[in-house]
Amino acid sequence: MEPRSLGSPGGDSVVEEYGVYINGEWVDSSGEELFDVVNPANGQILARFPGGTREDVGRALEAAKRMFPGWKATPPARRGEVLLRAAQILRDDKDGLGKLLARENGKVISEARGEVQEAIDFFEYIAGEGRRLLGETVATELPDKFAMTVRLPVGIAGLITPWNFPIAIPSWKIGAALVSGCTIVFKPATGTPILGARLVSALAEAGLPPGVLNMVTGRGSVVGDEIVNSPLVSVVSFTGGVDTGKEVYTCGARRLANVGLELGGKNPTILLEDADQELAMEGVLFAAFGTAGQRCTACSRLIIHKKIYDEFLEDLIEETEGLKVGDPLDPSVDVGPVKGKEQEEKILGYIDIGKEEGAKLRCGGHKLTGDGYDLGTFIRPTIFEGKPEMRIAKEEIFGPVLTVLEAKNYQEAVRIANDVQYGLSSSIYTRDVNMAFRAIQDLEAGITYINAPTIGAEVQLPFGGVKDTGSGAREAGTTAIDEFTEIKSVYVDYSGRLQKAQIEE
Ligand code: UN1
Numbered sequence: 001m002e003p004r005s006l007g008s009p010g011g012d013s014v015v016e017e018y019g020v021y022i023n024g025e026w027v028d029s030s031g032e033e034l035f036d037v038v039n040p041a042n043g044q045i046l047a048r049f050p051g052g053t054r055e056d057v058g059r060a061l062e063a064a065k066r067m068f069p070g071w072k073a074t075p076p077a078r079r080g081e082v083l084l085r086a087a088q089i090l091r092d093d094k095d096g097l098g099k100l101l102a103r104e105n106g107k108v109i110s111e112a113r114g115e116v117q118e119a120i121d122f123f124e125y126i127a128g129e130g131r132r133l134l135g136e137t138v139a140t141e142l143p144d145k146f147a148m149t150v151r152l153p154v155g156i157a158g159l160i161t162p163w164n165f166p167i168a169i170p171s172w173k174i175g176a177a178l179v180s181g182c183t184i185v186f187k188p189a190t191g192t193p194i195l196g197a198r199l200v201s202a203l204a205e206a207g208l209p210p211g212v213l214n215m216v217t218g219r220g221s222v223v224g225d226e227i228v229n230s231p232l233v234s235v236v237s238f239t240g241g242v243d244t245g246k247e248v249y250t251c252g253a254r255r256l257a258n259v260g261l262e263l264g265g266k267n268p269t270i271l272l273e274d275a276d277q278e279l280a281m282e283g284v285l286f287a288a289f290g291t292a293g294q295r296c297t298a299c300s301r302l303i304i305h306k307k308i309y310d311e312f313l314e315d316l317i318e319e320t321e322g323l324k325v326g327d328p329l330d331p332s333v334d335v336g337p338v339k340g341k342e343q344e345e346k347i348l349g350y351i352d353i354g355k356e357e358g359a360k361l362r363c364g365g366h367k368l369t370g371d372g373y374d375l376g377t378f379i380r381p382t383i384f385e386g387k388p389e390m391r392i393a394k395e396e397i398f399g400p401v402l403t404v405l406e407a408k409n410y411q412e413a414v415r416i417a418n419d420v421q422y423g424l425s426s427s428i429y430t431r432d433v434n435m436a437f438r439a440i441q442d443l444e445a446g447i448t449y450i451n452a453p454t455i456g457a458e459v460q461l462p463f464g465g466v467k468d469t470g471s472g473a474r475e476a477g478t479t480a481i482d483e484f485t486e487i488k489s490v491y492v493d494y495s496g497r498l499q500k501a502q503i504e505e
Pocket of ligand 1: 118164165294295296297298454455456457458
């Protein structure tokens, strides 16, 4: 069943109805449930996807199991070529995909195109692993013996991805798993499965054998649960919230599966007194309010040295008030909607918490209503002046809400920056090279930017964090394949006699 067109129940788009993708075909789910994918800018229904069943996951896993030996035996360079062809297919449709992404997720068109580019970049990057998959040769303690390591695919990978990066994050996981030789059951977020489906189709068109990659949409409590608990799944890679992440980890632990977790962030930007304030202004606005703050790398805490606190904050408020919020397809818009009612409620809830705990609301702090806003979920970019111990300074809000904190010196700024459960991204603006290098050592985070915003990680560097931000191997970069390959140590004894290591005779 190819995705069927259901005509247009309103607006300019055709609603497509999808099935689940198993064995290289879109087929009907065994269940009845369907859910709508809704454009957060105007409430328009874009597509319908099945709420998949345990049986659907079972069929997907059977396909992945059947295809594993053949895909494992396919030379890695050939596996990489499929990714290169898929990258080209995505590139040819970058405009269309960017627009679709902006409609599905709500991020502004420039960021949506950027995200499609990130998927292309990652496929191109990781395809090269097909010509590396490096092992080591190691010295041995005995004569006429050779020692080395080789990488082998872990097995079936269960990939669960979030709605905030509906094509880039799937591309990191799928690309790395495929080149490593794993077969896949993929569950995209229910809010944004269209781009996931397009990625799957691009790979099929690029020649990926049917059954190597299967996609089942649906509830985490059904589809996610079945993937995470299935004994057939050797590695689970999950990006999402910290609470679900802990459950995924616990389920994986029960059966000793490999689990990779990429969870939340509460990313600080520190401005020292010598910061280039103009540069920092642009960086903070982009990091705090880009993607409406819905990146796990978003800057949600701005820690300013007391000497420049007032001056920078006043300018920041003025700039923030000037940001244009609206239709993500309008290139003059800076900030799009948040992703749906649930997100909106959660973010507005945190704004109430901020007020209740005594933070000073300096701008925004409310939902936008009126023409162009009523059918969507828009929140005005919000700035609080807060204290480090407040919940809005500690918990991940995942929305356009920035908490500003004052620090008397570098030491205090770092102490505040580190005093949260998360550690994904971090940034410091200073012209003092010594302070910059000190911060690289001191900031507890998987990523530190010097004189640049907390967002915008490049695919050729490892991506991930410390503390409650995650566990397992870093995604992307040279570490991407660690999650999906097992290292085997190999000893070749060509002495023709029994040689005993570690035994003294
Ligand atoms: C995320 O928000 O989960 O560095 C990923 C960035 C993007 C990826 C963000 N390249 O902001």
